[in-house]
Amino acid sequence: MSAPAFDNKIIKWIDERLPLFTMLEHSTTSYPTPKNLNYWWNFGSLALFALVIMILTGIFLAMSYTPHVSMAFDSVERIMRDVNYGWLLRYLHMNGASFFFICVYIHIFRGMYYGSYKAPREILWWLGLLILLAMMATAFLGYVLPWGQMSFWGATVITNLFSAVPVVGDFIVTWLWGGFAVDNPTLNRFFSLHYLLPFVIFALVALHLIALHTSKSSNPSGIEIKGPQDTIAFHPYYTIKDLYGVGVFLLVFLGFVFYAPNFFGEPDNYIPANPMVTPTHIVPEWYFLPFYAILRAIPDKLGGVIAMFGAIIVLFALPWLDSSKVKSGRFRPVFKWFFWLFLVDCVVLGWVGGKPAEGHYIPIGQAATAWYFLHLVVVLPLLGRLEKPLALPASISASVLKEKA
């Protein structure tokens, strides 16, 4: 890592004492990026943008929010009605969570199609999964804060998942609650942790980027960078492309914030929490629905909980489950179809997760759950051995020139 020469005396003076500008130069300006990245590569920077929005709006919401069971709901209503632009901060935060998940889910499926998790990017992949887990925890904790009916019963059902742990389950649940039911101590600690976790996510993102800049970005051809002819400088080429993505993102995101701010929400959460009455149809936020469907597909309490957590844990093994040497789905004629089938399967899980657990929804949910695990644990290892991949281009540069021709 050679230090770039800075002309400006002040920058030079600072950089010799704290190499901030050298680091910035290496990780943004001159970072060699494959020249063939398509728009699916925009969603990483979009996720980071969403994280920044969440932290910014969250800090300002926290200035007007009161974490107490008798005041939380009213303080959120006060944010909506009396606090200047409170409605905007809250709607940005509420919809921001949904868009954060949209970006991250697209980002993950991008990785699955192009085999981005394969060597040498396994740790990069793991860090991404850790970010997903931390995001899920953060979003769950945040959803409890407005203390509506869904907040309360979501918190009750999810914390009760831990009661499935043999022997110590009940102690864990009491410990999580700080009492014998979801109550004020629970709300207080959830607020504390909801404030903390986004900064943990930020640190994980930093590690994610360090790992990325060590192994370099993958690309739609799945072939590693072989020389300077395969890359272009990150700045200005990808800074401008990422900013263009931010523009499109804002258009869609703000469309929801201003014109359909409660589209992703549940009306029941505008009813204050009532510990004595469970709403007849409780559902989690949409981004949890596939996992909720897996939980309900297994007619056994502990089994359901294991399957639900297992659905994410199994993804940590993906770099080894997928035995194919070829990274990109472009050159894998059979895998390609299974990928789309897997995507449809996840959508079906999400759809069933939002329906009541009765009638034909039960077998559909069970079949979709079975396929989720079959795809990852059986189909992918076999495919790598049986499938005959297409011929790979000689290099990234060659693949681009061939497309042109």
Added chain:
Amino acid sequence: MAQPSSTPPDDNKGPNGPRRDFLLIATSAVGAVGTALALWPFVHSMNPAADTLALSTTEVDLSKVAEGMSITVTWQGKPVFVRHRTADEIKQAAETPMADLRDPKNDKDRVQKAEWLVLIGVCTHLGCIPLGQKAADPKGDFGGWFCPCHGSHYDTSGRIRKGPAPLNLPVPKYTFLTDTSIRIG
């Protein structure tokens, strides 16, 4: 090039080696145990505080609960179901064969007086409140309670019969103060 003088000598391999190894391991172990013990106050601060633990009790007047009716009272922040069972419901509960039960318990061990069934009204699956307290509520396939969250059915003794819940609705500690009043807790 000469070794800088600050490089620690590799003495663990010298004549004092075993002694140094012992000191290193012993110090590390004490440090690790000390750190683990220091974590406990943090963990334990999240357990129920003294005021939360201070046993609360709830007294319930049963005189106004007619046969076939139920009331719900609050105890420790949780709903407690009190049902004045009909002769039919008692008979059903008593005659259920143990082999039909997921969590086999005799009905007579779950009540102090057969007509009064007292239960903590929290589904043992994931903590929702089962329906069945009001006359118009669905009572499930076994005439007791039905949990709408994931479809658990409880019978007229509050025992789990169908659905994902693993255990019967628990019976809280209670005592009859008079013939028509109880104290829960």
